Amino acid sequence: MQGRMVLPMIGPYGATQWALGALAETLAIETGHFGIQVNLVQPGAVSSGGGERAKVHLRDDDRYSAL
Incomplete structure (x- = not known):
């Protein structure tokens, strides 16, 4: 999914x-x-918990917290 749409914080x-x-299509x-x-x-989505762990690096007053 990440190859076709973007999400905040993981550009x-x-x-x-x-x-x-794109590389695979070109090689083909x-x-x-x-x-x-x-x-x-x-493969489909996998619940790795990575998104939840990333939140610990944001301060409470960080503008990115809402994302």
Whole structure:
């Protein structure tokens, strides 16, 4: 999902996901005539708790807290 839409506070992560998708699509086009297939595995959401842990780095008066 992060490769197709963006969410506050994790822009760099979304950008890298989009970049990996673009790289896979490009490689598929460039190597297809050699008979090489390129696939990108994009698993669904996983509850890792990373978002909750990130909140501990924000102060109570931080403007980003609302995000």
